[in-house]
Amino acid sequence: MTEMFELNYINYLFSEKTSVTLRQMELIAEGKRTPSTLFTAEKNQLQALFLSSLSLSKSEWVDRMKKLSDLGWLTQEEGRYQITPSGQQSKEAFILNYPLLNCTLEMSDALTRKAFWHWFIFVTQILSEFSYGNKGYIPYISDRLTQNRIKKWLAEQGFPQKPLAFMWADEIKAFLETLPDELGTFIVNQMIGHNYEGMTKRQTAEKHGMTSLEVLLTTEILMDRLSRFFEESDLLKSLWDTVHKSCHYGLSDSAYRSMTFLMNGSSIHSTAAIRKLKENTVKEHVLEAVLISKYTGYKPLIPKEVYDQLRKLFLSEPSLSYAQAQQEIQQLEFFWYRLVEIERIRGCL
Known part of the structure; x- marks a missing residue:
């Protein structure tokens, strides 16, 4: 019974937009606050997995995903798991039995x-x-x-x-x-x-x-x-x-401190200098705030002409990669690209 609940719950977490590797599932479930893991959760609508109390070892994850594949609820293609029509039916039945789960929880x-x-x-x-x-x-x-x-x-x-x-x-x-x-x-x-x-x-x-x-x-x-x-x-x-x-409004202690400076008008460069951090670390803190707390005050951190170009590129090609964007925009920072990509995923462009 315990294992079947876990299997049903993991299957319930998948949506039609979910396509993830086993390692990505592990990192999201562990609540890793790296920008890449938070972005993967956002892109694949796995925020509930990030918020969950699911705690499995690597071998247990391998076992559960294999069993879900054997049940025909998930399918694996090139190492990425996706939900099947049968899995979707099982998910709907599970929600009927556990209606409390059918709610939207905020990452923050x-x-x-x-x-x-x-x-x-x-x-x-x-x-x-x-x-x-x-x-x-x-x-x-x-x-x-x-x-x-x-x-x-x-x-x-x-x-x-x-x-x-x-x-x-x-x-x-x-x-x-x-x-x-x-x-x-x-x-x-x-x-x-x-x-x-x-x-x-x-x-x-x-x-x-x-x-x-x-x-x-x-x-x-x-x-x-x-x-x-x-x-x-x-x-x-x-x-x-x-x-x-x-709880710092859902942010890690370090990200909260960086955001306090930024929201009071400090630049990324100045914040990094004051806190004795690398500028890339402060940029990661901004991404954490955007992905967890839906912070919207980041646009001044992107040059306006770059933002406008990225917005136009994403509107014409929603699956635009960073490499493709670099071909169109010289000296494009990944930080800028990622912020606009998040807007695209959220339908804010």
Whole structure:
């Protein structure tokens, strides 16, 4: 059952535009933040694989892809895997059985969703224990830095802890009421409060008849759904915003620092000099921001005449390669080419 869920899930990740090698699948699943891996995920519509909790070794990937090929769901041509009509039918059936998966997740929220779950559980524990006047509990999160951030967030809400606890409970209750009973129970079972330890991931999997992968995916998707419940949830929205900021809005720490300089008017050259980095490293940070956070302020980084030429070339030849573009534009930087190529893939030209 565990393996079949994994096989169905991997097959579900493929679309008609997906054509990838085994190594590319591995790198995307590992969440590698190199521009080439992020671009491959974008081009092949495999953002969900980048966001997933799927963790397989190289030999396991070989095994799973072989089995998917044997099932006739995927086909391999010149080392690249693509979905078949049979695989598409299986994918549609899988979505019917697991409708939660049929949602659009933002790349920029990948780190936030994971962290938000832990903050959400810890805030619930703190307010629950406070309601009973208990200060001798073992904190759900042991990391001092995160503990201090959460304490600061609680203090910033501007309410005494008792009213805050009631407000928090009301918002959670309102959200749970939007879910089917089974999913509401799924969340409640894992929450921690006064004299209530909550279930482990393994216990949750056993109770709900899920695989460990299903538990992880369901948890993250529910956190995404919770993030869309913010119009009626002031505290939850505030907590999400704080977690999202602490996660650098989805960017790596280094990319976030570079983008802070660039967005304040610094050039790539100046940013590299200030941060003691190579200019190419800063350019990679820009690509990370474009591919993960859909940053749109990059056009001034491309000479206008080059941008106009690239745009024209891509409009006449959507599959334009870098080598072909170099023949038309002298001293063309790959960085410029890639940025405009991303626009073409996203249909923004």
